[in-house]
Amino acid sequence: EPEVTQTPSHQVTQMGQEVILRCVPISNHLYFYWYRQILGQKVEFLVSFYNNEISEKSEIFDDQFSVERPDGSNFTLKIRSTKLEDSAMYFCASSTGSGAGQYFGPGTRLTVT
Amino acid sequence: KNQVEQSPQSLIILEGKNCTLQCNYTVSPFSNLRWYKQDTGRGPVSLTIMTFSENTKSNGRYTATLDADTKQSSLHITASQLSDSASYICVVSAEERGSYIPTFGRGTSLIVHP
Numbered sequence: 001e002p003e004v005t006q007t008p009s010h011q012v013t014q015m016g017q018e019v020i021l022r023c024v025p026i027s028n029h030l031y032f033y034w035y036r037q038i039l040g041q042k043v044e045f046l047v048s049f050y051n052n053e054i055s056e057k058s059e060i061f062d063d064q065f066s067v068e069r070p071d072g073s074n075f076t077l078k079i080r081s082t083k084l085e086d087s088a089m090y091f092c093a094s095s096t097g098s099g100a101g102q103y104f105g106p107g108t109r110l111t112v113t
Numbered sequence: 114k115n116q117v118e119q120s121p122q123s124l125i126i127l128e129g130k131n132c133t134l135q136c137n138y139t140v141s142p143f144s145n146l147r148w149y150k151q152d153t154g155r156g157p158v159s160l161t162i163m164t165f166s167e168n169t170k171s172n173g174r175y176t177a178t179l180d181a182d183t184k185q186s187s188l189h190i191t192a193s194q195l196s197d198s199a200s201y202i203c204v205v206s207a208e209e210r211g212s213y214i215p216t217f218g219r220g221t222s223l224i225v226h227p
Binding site for chain 1: 144145147149154155156157158159162164202204206208209213214215216217218219220
């Protein structure tokens with residue numbers, strides 16, 4: 001069964017550094033998403049992406065964040081200057097349609113020290 | 114402000130028993146409601162998706178109901194198994210200008226004991 005993959009599984013970085021989290025969505029999916037989950041808290045929507053542009057973003061997704069689909073398979077989330085409070089599990093998801101069920105990846109645990 | 118409230122926060126049951134998880138929401142304009150299962154340290158896995166016109170939907174031992182008038186949903190798990198131990202998350206999406214914005218509940222932590 002096709003699945004969403006994410007790399008790395010765990011990333012440790014120092015405050016102020018840039019990080020890029022990578023995702024490979026399911027190949028025939030057209031919509032891509034990033035979510036985060038701070039330890040012990042609920043999942044929070046960050047951004048949705050379709051047709052090579054952001055379709056929706058939350059208040060969390062400020063100028064420190066950016067997304068890109070650099071080629072036909074990868075979908076990345078960049079955090080320009082990480083803060084301690086960016087420490088969380090980041091999930092990528094993809095779907096065939098905007099209202100369709102989303103398939104989540106296993107997540108990348110980001111630890112900012 | 115769109116909100117999704119789930120109850121109970123946690124639940125412990127014995128293997129083989131049934132249980133029902135609740136979800137109340139104030140999301141507008143409503144588009145769809147999904148239930149996810151999230152194992153510890155893993156990504157959520159979709160169980161059911163329901164639109165406004167659907168009252169009930171089943172996926173194996175999982176049955177979700179939706180009352181759009183009262184803005185309530187439930188997830189019923191029958192004949193629970195040890196592998197059902199996980200967090201169950203209710204997600205309600207609003208549709209705005211063709212885009213879907215999901216609001217997540219905090220989840221119900223279910224523990225199934227042998």
